[in-house]
Amino acid sequence: MTDKPDKNTDPQGGLETYFAAARKTGLQPSPDLFARILADAQTSKTASLASQSPKFPRKRTGVFANILADIGGWPAAAGMGLATIVGVWIGFSQPVGLDFLADSLLGSNNFLVDLETGFDTEIWEG
């Protein structure tokens, strides 16, 4: 794996002899270092297991989700939707039953009131 020393340029004995000497005298881990690393391993494992415990679903934070939360959630939204549909239906449908209702309440003799004329007169009178 290591390159062959170049006898022409390496210091006497070859650069490899220095590398070999350094490999022999390499620093060895102390028992204290092993103990600290093992303690870290145990602590990290405990922390990791704690972080893997079941969590609540992440809360939505989108604009629509915020509006939905503000008005009271899905039940409120359903109620508002129903009210909207009913309102639109009332607005577009023919008032078939209203004639009957008016006759019942006001009598069969219809009368007209000329609001415009009276209004106009009152304006001129000041």
Place this chain on the structure above:
Amino acid sequence: MPFDTISDTPDEALLVLYANGDKAAAQALMMRLTPRVLGYAARLLSDHSEAEDVAQEAMLRLWKIAPDWRQGEAKVSTWLYRVVSNLCTDRLRKKRGVALDLVAEPEDGKPSATQTMIEAQRATALQNALNQLPQRQRSAVVLRHLQGATNPQIAEILEISVEAVESLTARGKRALTAILANKQDELGYSDDG
């Protein structure tokens, strides 16, 4: 997991076992990787105590990443060497001074210890010479010639091309040769060359 089985288990598999709560796997990984990590940090920092701190920090990062380890992307040892490189770079930027407490002083006196003494002197001389190299060159030379890493591995660790690794190690060795050539007479090893 039985220890004899663990000794043949790849680092990556041990890391997965550790993430699943296997204490023996953690111990096996520690015994296997800590000497390499410590040796590399010590060569870069030239400081025993700081090298131990870096080794502990690197291993701590390994424990933390274990549950999220993406299998097949990188070798565990390569990833660790990269972490150590970065940690050492940070420390070297903060502290430019160099201590020389890596290599134990040779014992005095005994003629039978001459060879041991010469080797210790060579190791010290090499460390002194390594300390004079730019950090990237030092990393490449240490990984290649002291840690036994291949050029592609070094390229991955240092996040450079293989060609750049070859260039770094070549320049590093030339510089070491020049530095050590001046020290030959002082070291007194000409009788065994």
